[in-house]
Amino acid sequence: MEIQEVYAKYPQNDPSILIPILQDIQEVCGYLSEDDLEQVAQHTRLPVSRVFGVATFYNQFRLRPLGKHVIRVCRGTACHVKGSFDILTTLENELGIKAGQTTKDLQFSIETVACIGACSIAPVITIDDEFHGGLTVKAVQKLIAALKKTNNE
Secondary structure (H helix, E strand, C coil), X not given: CCHHHHHHHCCCCCHHHHHHHHHHXXXXXXXXXXXXXXXHHHHHCCCHHHHHHHHHHCCCXXXXXXXXXXXXXXXXXXXXXXXXXXXXXXXXXXXXXXCCCECCCCCEEEEEECCCCCHHHCCCEEECCEEECCCCHHHHHHHHHHHHHHHHC
């Protein structure tokens, strides 16, 4: 679906379409740019501040593009007890970004999730939807080093 098709799908001047149109635009573009928010405001006849408020209120919306490699860190109870905070801290240090951010070169994004649903292999992360469990700080450092090496080849 193209961006023009998204707008054609929704009636103009209808504020009730705000969340669905934002979802569809993000699906097409990968995130919501400032221009996207302004265009949605025009389409719905809502103030840009209201559109921005909705886009920043809900966790499902991103205002920056995700990196090539998306790393999701489980912060559920089992993972927390088994050291997911140390895993998250290690990822942040290795990549130079905090959870919710993307590296400047757009290679890596870190996200936290409430539960991945793989408690038996805690602590667990996913990298590009591939599960990595039973992690240690050293194992995370090796994973990131291997990904960085692959990116540089």
